[in-house]
Amino acid sequence: MARPDDEEGAAGVPGRPLAKGYLPVPRGAPAGKESAEPQNGPGAGCLLLNGFPRDSPAAGAGAPAGPQTPLAPEEETQARLLPTGPGEATPGAEGTRLPRTALSTRRFLVLLIFSLYSLVNAFQWIQYSIISNVFQGFYGVSLLHIDWLSMVYMLAYVPLIFPATWLLDTRGLRLTALLGSGLNCLGSWVKCGSVRQHLFWVTMLGQCLCSVAQVFILGLPSRIASVWFGPKEVSTACATAVLGNQLGTAIGFLLPPVLVPNTQNDTNILACNISTMFYGTSAVATLLFILTVIAFKEKPRYPPSQAQAVLRDSPPEEYSYKKSIRNLFKNIPFVLLLISYGIMTGAFYSVSTLLNQIILTYYEGEEVNAGRIGLTLVVAGMVGSILCGLWLDYTKTYKQTTLIVYILSFMGMVVFTLTLDLGYIIIVFVTGGVLGFFMTGYLPLGFEFAVEITYPESEGTSSGLLNAAAQIFGILFTLAQGKLTSDYSPRAGNIFLCVWMFIGIILTALIKSDLRRHNINIGIKNVDIKAVPVDSPTDQESKDVTLSKQSESGI
Numbered sequence: 001m002a003r004p005d006d007e008e009g010a011a012g013v014p015g016r017p018l019a020k021g022y023l024p025v026p027r028g029a030p031a032g033k034e035s036a037e038p039q040n041g042p043g044a045g046c047l048l049l050n051g052f053p054r055d056s057p058a059a060g061a062g063a064p065a066g067p068q069t070p071l072a073p074e075e076e077t078q079a080r081l082l083p084t085g086p087g088e089a090t091p092g093a094e095g096t097r098l099p100r101t102a103l104s105t106r107r108f109l110v111l112l113i114f115s116l117y118s119l120v121n122a123f124q125w126i127q128y129s130i131i132s133n134v135f136q137g138f139y140g141v142s143l144l145h146i147d148w149l150s151m152v153y154m155l156a157y158v159p160l161i162f163p164a165t166w167l168l169d170t171r172g173l174r175l176t177a178l179l180g181s182g183l184n185c186l187g188s189w190v191k192c193g194s195v196r197q198h199l200f201w202v203t204m205l206g207q208c209l210c211s212v213a214q215v216f217i218l219g220l221p222s223r224i225a226s227v228w229f230g231p232k233e234v235s236t237a238c239a240t241a242v243l244g245n246q247l248g249t250a251i252g253f254l255l256p257p258v259l260v261p262n263t264q265n266d267t268n269i270l271a272c273n274i275s276t277m278f279y280g281t282s283a284v285a286t287l288l289f290i291l292t293v294i295a296f297k298e299k300p301r302y303p304p305s306q307a308q309a310v311l312r313d314s315p316p317e318e319y320s321y322k323k324s325i326r327n328l329f330k331n332i333p334f335v336l337l338l339i340s341y342g343i344m345t346g347a348f349y350s351v352s353t354l355l356n357q358i359i360l361t362y363y364e365g366e367e368v369n370a371g372r373i374g375l376t377l378v379v380a381g382m383v384g385s386i387l388c389g390l391w392l393d394y395t396k397t398y399k400q401t402t403l404i405v406y407i408l409s410f411m412g413m414v415v416f417t418l419t420l421d422l423g424y425i426i427i428v429f430v431t432g433g434v435l436g437f438f439m440t441g442y443l444p445l446g447f448e449f450a451v452e453i454t455y456p457e458s459e460g461t462s463s464g465l466l467n468a469a470a471q472i473f474g475i476l477f478t479l480a481q482g483k484l485t486s487d488y489s490p491r492a493g494n495i496f497l498c499v500w501m502f503i504g505i506i507l508t509a510l511i512k513s514d515l516r517r518h519n520i521n522i523g524i525k526n527v528d529i530k531a532v533p534v535d536s537p538t539d540q541e542s543k544d545v546t547l548s549k550q551s552e553s554g555i
Contacts, residue, residue, distance in 0.1 A: 101309055104300035107228035113296055115244025117181045117288040118217050122248030124210045125153050127256045129353045130371050137264045139200040149207050150353045154471035156211035161468040164215045168460035174298040180216030181292040183209055188282040195275045219464040222447045231305045239389025239444040246382045246440055253374030257367050324457050333453045333512045341446040341466045343504035346473025347497045348439050350481045358490040363425050373432045380433040381440020388441050398449045399513035406508050409438040410501045417494035
């Protein structure tokens, strides 16, 4: 067997242990006679246990007699995924290399680059609103104008999500990543030219470019996780990709109050501080764009999971973007998740945008601590995201985990609301951390749950629709909560969010859990495939993966 490329590693070399996913078989075994059972002797070669195209399976018939070596649990699962039956043969010339699943080491670099430029984009989202009073005084505009520097991220996402997801599905991951990183870099440089009091429109233009970049960023975590990572790490990878965005929000809460202190009495110093923040952001964004161009690849040479191996077998002409959208909206569990995810994430966006105003209402002059509370909220959420991702990879209890985290987020919001006016800012730090742990920790749960219940529809499309719902609810919640906060009190605005989050709990409880991707990976259930993304299987092909009890027992 030919040696895999450097990224994937080698297997079957004499004197070396076999790579994961391989078992020895006799060299030159005829097509249709290979076996998943081990062979002994110098003539043993390698046969892949997973990743067979469903339209070109290797049969399991003709296994030689003799003692069998017990398979490891993972190998046993892979072996069960092999189609078996009389007369099945592997097409192609004798000795042709069979496709396989494998994990590429490049996956960590791709994940790192994406997480970092997502971080910079999230930083630019929140860098204005956390010191809204400072920018209000510098540009001489109202607080609503400053709020729109944040809300423009949400507004731009809604009309652009459909062309963005179409581009992701038809032109691929790399082009989408380049657009996201490139527009993020361009927007940061435009803002460098806005450090004058009469140039608010220039800073708004730069922020609009960054908000368009966000459209090509937010839908990628689940796609990157699915395309590059194996079934035992896909949820953790998605949580890590989301974590980059959360970390950017955390840094956006922390650095602007430090880099741009409130020096309204000296406009020159204030302008210099704002310029330092803008140019520093631009330098980092430029470096990350260059790294994206150099190192970000479309997909690994071999699929990382059985689900991805299935999705690579179909010709591109089978894909219909409109049909995929229709199927998603006909999927009742997904529609329920769409609304509940929008409510939760929209509430998070609203609290993040108005946090400075909420804190300063009760603790005047505490701009720096308001930023630190935001940092605490997001860092705690980052921990929650990683723990939830690890938990999902270990248990696959998507609905139960999502519902529990939703309930705990609601309770955290209630406690945060009731303790704001106690006069002890340390209590706000604690309650903000608890709120962030569950509310921000929910974000990757929604992504992964959506991918599971909508497989084999495109991950980018389902994630894009979730984010679109989040932006719509975010705009509405920010406007409503901001109005209630200014006209009445922050408590009134927070109670408004609590009511909506309670509705989200009810909707989440009604979601039917049908883990389609997980079932394909473990080979226990067929999926009714009606519309397929790029490199996806057709209806007839999906049936080939389904295993009968007889074939499982035979293996």
